[in-house]
Amino acid sequence: MTEQAPAEEKPPFRTRIRPWLHEYLTSVFAGLSPTDLREMFQGEEPARPNPRYKPHNISFWVHMKPRWYWESVTKFTYTFALGWLSVFFAVVLGVTGFLLMLFYKPSVDTAYFDILEIMGNVPFGKLMRDVHRLGAELMVAIVALHMLRVFVTASYKQPRSFNWTVGVVLLLTTMLFSYTGYLLPWDQLAYWAVTIGASMADSIPVIGANIQALLFGGAEIGQLGLIRLYTLHVAVLPAVLAIMFGVHYHKVVRQQISQPPSVDAGERKDTERVAFLPDVLSREALWTLGALLITVIAVVTFFEAPLEDHADPFVTPLHATAPWYFLWIQGLIKLPDIFGGIIEGKFIYGVIIPGFVFTFLFLLPYVDRNPSRRPQDRRIALGVGAVVLAILAILTWMGTPAYKAQATPEMELALEFVPYDREGRIHEVPWNQLVDGTYSTAAFEEGSLEPAGELDALMTALQEEVAEIEERFGFENAVATITIQTWQRELKRIDLDMTWMAGGAEDDFNQYTYIHQNRAEGPAE
Amino acid sequence: MNVIRNLIIATVVAVLLVALLLVVFIRETDRMVDETATQLGNSVSRGGRLFDQYCSGCHGRRGEGLAGVYPPLNVEDIWEGREDISFYGTVHDYVSLTIAGGHPTQRMPSWADDYGGPLRDDQIEDLTRFVLNWQGEQPEGVRDPGAAPGVTRTPAPEVTPAGTEVPVAEGDPAAGEPVFAQNCASCHGEQAEGGALGPSLVREDLRGQPDEFFRDVITHGRPGTAMPAWGPILSAQDIENVIAFLRVKQEEAQYTAGM
Numbered sequence: 169m170t171e172q173a174p175a176e177e178k179p180p181f182r183t184r185i186r187p188w189l190h191e192y193l194t195s196v197f198a199g200l201s202p203t204d205l206r207e208m209f210q211g212e213e214p215a216r217p218n219p220r221y222k223p224h225n226i227s228f229w230v231h232m233k234p235r236w237y238w239e240s241v242t243k244f245t246y247t248f249a250l251g252w253l254s255v256f257f258a259v260v261l262g263v264t265g266f267l268l269m270l271f272y273k274p275s276v277d278t279a280y281f282d283i284l285e286i287m288g289n290v291p292f293g294k295l296m297r298d299v300h301r302l303g304a305e306l307m308v309a310i311v312a313l314h315m316l317r318v319f320v321t322a323s324y325k326q327p328r329s330f331n332w333t334v335g336v337v338l339l340l341t342t343m344l345f346s347y348t349g350y351l352l353p354w355d356q357l358a359y360w361a362v363t364i365g366a367s368m369a370d371s372i373p374v375i376g377a378n379i380q381a382l383l384f385g386g387a388e389i390g391q392l393g394l395i396r397l398y399t400l401h402v403a404v405l406p407a408v409l410a411i412m413f414g415v416h417y418h419k420v421v422r423q424q425i426s427q428p429p430s431v432d433a434g435e436r437k438d439t440e441r442v443a444f445l446p447d448v449l450s451r452e453a454l455w456t457l458g459a460l461l462i463t464v465i466a467v468v469t470f471f472e473a474p475l476e477d478h479a480d481p482f483v484t485p486l487h488a489t490a491p492w493y494f495l496w497i498q499g500l501i502k503l504p505d506i507f508g509g510i511i512e513g514k515f516i517y518g519v520i521i522p523g524f525v526f527t528f529l530f531l532l533p534y535v536d537r538n539p540s541r542r543p544q545d546r547r548i549a550l551g552v553g554a555v556v557l558a559i560l561a562i563l564t565w566m567g568t569p570a571y572k573a574q575a576t577p578e579m580e581l582a583l584e585f586v587p588y589d590r591e592g593r594i595h596e597v598p599w600n601q602l603v604d605g606t607y608s609t610a611a612f613e614e615g616s617l618e619p620a621g622e623l624d625a626l627m628t629a630l631q632e633e634v635a636e637i638e639e640r641f642g643f644e645n646a647v648a649t650i651t652i653q654t655w656q657r658e659l660k661r662i663d664l665d666m667t668w669m670a671g672g673a674e675d676d677f678n679q680y681t682y683i684h685q686n687r688a689e690g691p692a693e
Numbered sequence: 694m695n696v697i698r699n700l701i702i703a704t705v706v707a708v709l710l711v712a713l714l715l716v717v718f719i720r721e722t723d724r725m726v727d728e729t730a731t732q733l734g735n736s737v738s739r740g741g742r743l744f745d746q747y748c749s750g751c752h753g754r755r756g757e758g759l760a761g762v763y764p765p766l767n768v769e770d771i772w773e774g775r776e777d778i779s780f781y782g783t784v785h786d787y788v789s790l791t792i793a794g795g796h797p798t799q800r801m802p803s804w805a806d807d808y809g810g811p812l813r814d815d816q817i818e819d820l821t822r823f824v825l826n827w828q829g830e831q832p833e834g835v836r837d838p839g840a841a842p843g844v845t846r847t848p849a850p851e852v853t854p855a856g857t858e859v860p861v862a863e864g865d866p867a868a869g870e871p872v873f874a875q876n877c878a879s880c881h882g883e884q885a886e887g888g889a890l891g892p893s894l895v896r897e898d899l900r901g902q903p904d905e906f907f908r909d910v911i912t913h914g915r916p917g918t919a920m921p922a923w924g925p926i927l928s929a930q931d932i933e934n935v936i937a938f939l940r941v942k943q944e945e946a947q948y949t950a951g952m
Contacts, residue, residue: 211696277814288729291721450699457706464713477739478815588742655755656767656826659737682741684734 198227200445208446220445230444234421237448239440241425246321249455250314251420254342256459257307258409261345264300265402272352274398276391279354280478287475299463301473304346308493311342319532319553322541323426329533331419334412336530341409343493348401350491351394356589359479360488362389362397364498368518373511388481429541477589485590486583487569495567496560497522502572577637578666581648582679585630586664593629594650594662594681597622599688602660608649609634626650634666644669658685733822740823743816747804750879750890751919756827759876762921763800767827784828789821800919861929864937872931873938880919885942890919894939895946907936 178184194201199222200208207214214220223230240246271290272282286293315335318324324332351362366389369380377387385392431438442448476485490498497518505513528535536549543550565571574580585593601623609631617624630648638646646668655661663680745754751763758765771788772778780787792812793805804810805817812820874883880891887893911932914922923932 209696209700280815284732288725288732291725292717294724294728295717446696450696450703454699454703454706457703457710461706461710461713464710464717468713468717478813480813588738655741656737656823657829658734659741659826661741682738684737686730686734687738688734 198223198230199225214443218443220443223445232417232421233444233448234424236441236443237425238427238431238438239442240427240431240438242442242448246428247425248313248317250310250317252452252455253310253459254307254314254338255413255417256456257303257310258413260460260463261300261303261307262406264296264303267296268300269402274352274395276354276394276479279352279394283353283355283475295464295467298467298471298473300349302463302467302471304349305492308342308346311339312493315339315529316557320550321426322429322546322549324533325536325539325541326533328419328423328426331416331423332533333530334416334419336526337412338409338416339529340526341405341412345401345405345409346491346493348397348405351389351397352401353475354394354479356476356479356483356485357474359389359481360485361490362393364488364490365494366393368497368501368514371512371515372519373515376515426541429543433540433542483589486575486579487573489569490567492564496563497567499563499566499568499571502566577641577643578668578677579679581630581633581637581666582664582677584633585626586650586662586679586681588679588681592681593626594683595688597626597688599685602652602662602683602688604652604654604660606649606651608647610647638668642670655682659683736819736822737826739816740819740821740826743812743820744823747812748820750888751800753879756824759879761926766824769827769829771824771828785821785825788824789817792817792820792824800921861933864933864935864940866934866937866941869931869934869936869938872927873935876923876927877935885939886946895943900943900947904936907939908932911935 190202193205197205200219204219208220221235224233224235225231268286271286271293273279283297286297288294290296318332318335324335347362347365351358362384366380366384369383370376370387372379380387383393383396385396426432427438430436489495500517500521501514503513503517507513507516538546538549540546575583583592598621601617601621603623607617607623607627609627612627612631614628614631615624617627627650630650634646634648637643646666649663649665651661651663651665653661653663660683661680662683663678665676665678667674667676669675744752744756748756748766752758752766753763756765756767758767771784782790791801793803793810793814794808795801795803795810797803802810804812804820806813873885877885877891878888880888881894882888882891885894887896893899910920911927912922912924914920927935
């Protein structure tokens, strides 16, 4: 028998697929073989040379991150992850903003209704809007705090002074982002907050009107102003932010995150390295999901993006304020005008001083030439920083209506209890307690209302405030009356009438509002 | 740093996040219904204030209108069940278009700023929602505010054919007061001092006018203005009484003017 040469046996499929799969996975994971991945996640020490550095050469996304960090800079309490959080919110704002754009038209005729539609007729629409608004407010705060951290740890000194100036540009961009976005809902809040800014541009001598026309389309904000701020918000500023962030982070990676001043000064050693893969990556993945969860929880439980009535150029709401991060400028404007009318006080306080503040911030690393980063060597710098912060806090408080913007006491009372363009005390009263009738502070006794509840609490508060007004403003025989009338189906009219004697003369005041059952608290009947 | 611990927590957080979004998604339909209802409620509330400011002068504080002159709006069906109406849009369209463009031949001016009026589109929308909130069943006491104490409501009197007028007694200011309050005060002010639509009737140049002047204007109206002809609505005696009431007011104004 001639032995037949055995036909060359095909290796089993499993064996054949193996090298292919290995190669494929290695390619997907940017140079990390399945073995490398397994070892990485099992917490084993990397081989040398470290195969986990390969993705930094291969992958676009990973190449942007440092290969490793000094151990000291990965301590949460050193950076508070503020720079990371800025990027996180920038991305969240980009995604939610893109989704909102799909439903929004920047037209004064439709913008407000588009917002109503987003809230009432788009699944997840209100969630998107709330996240976008919360993220926007937080991002301004986080970017400012990030800068404060860099100032306190003196990380802006050489060789990182240029990156500080890039950071100041990013802060300005973030503020402009938030400010331009403020106008887009085209409600009273938006309109008047932005009008305050536009009036500041107008105060610039000679070219003020031109600048106002350029930015806001004219003396009064209308369609031209809306489309301009919208274009800035969705096209110009995103491009500026992306480019400047690229420059900023490239420098961070090249120059590394600054080690704590004590390490710099040689007081303690920091020679341990923490690799991006897998340690920092796993931590940042956790942060991303955690921050998302917290944001969504905040939006679902308590945070609501405000939306006031439709913008109305003819009705100035009581207590129009700028966004909180510009309140300090509003506080400045309330300072006495001591320039004798030669130059507008608004120009000095609203343009020159803030301009000076930002210029100073910009040049800080070149002004503060003290090479030491240790706090004990920086007493003057830290002292000036603390004083500036205190002044900002005071000016911010002065910018709120609490300082020098109080209307007459009866108007303030009406605003608190029966406002017609915002939520007030009366809106806290459940529908079934809004029983038709006349309730007077002269005859009211606490706990006398049936059913006792919010209306009772409201009348008690009203009585107390009327007594306080009598005392503070010298009103005599002040009486406030709340009248509740059923006006239409599911609609009540609430009148606040107040009478008093001041300086021997009688005076009176009325303000009223309507409340629809759909808006009131409590279950529908 | 513990990679495994981070990834486990991250997985738990991811599951929580997805679960939370799922809960939001399940409740989303109800929330949108609530949100839309709240928006409607806010719109009606705002419309109420606009109605007080712009409409109540003619259509009455509570939309009761003025028989034969200004149509009541607090009715269950603004078309009164008529089917011979060639308007193919919704009632909402009809009301909003009427507010925007007016009924120029029937004393209803155009209110939209597109047509020279004072109101923006969103305000017309609010007003429309408020007016439509009268449609359908109304709770007790809202339908007919005339039933409220202190307000009398005279049904539309029949037209008296010319030449058959009963002899008219001298005007009685006390009897004229409620007639004035009911029919004239909404435009001319409670004390005839003038209002948003109607001029003052106690001003100096009118004090010297003879009774015939007032009788003529009240009876025949002032074409081209919002002043309608009251001849078909008020009796001749009512008109005499209103004139007498006006004279009293004019006299009062003369003495208070110098103060």
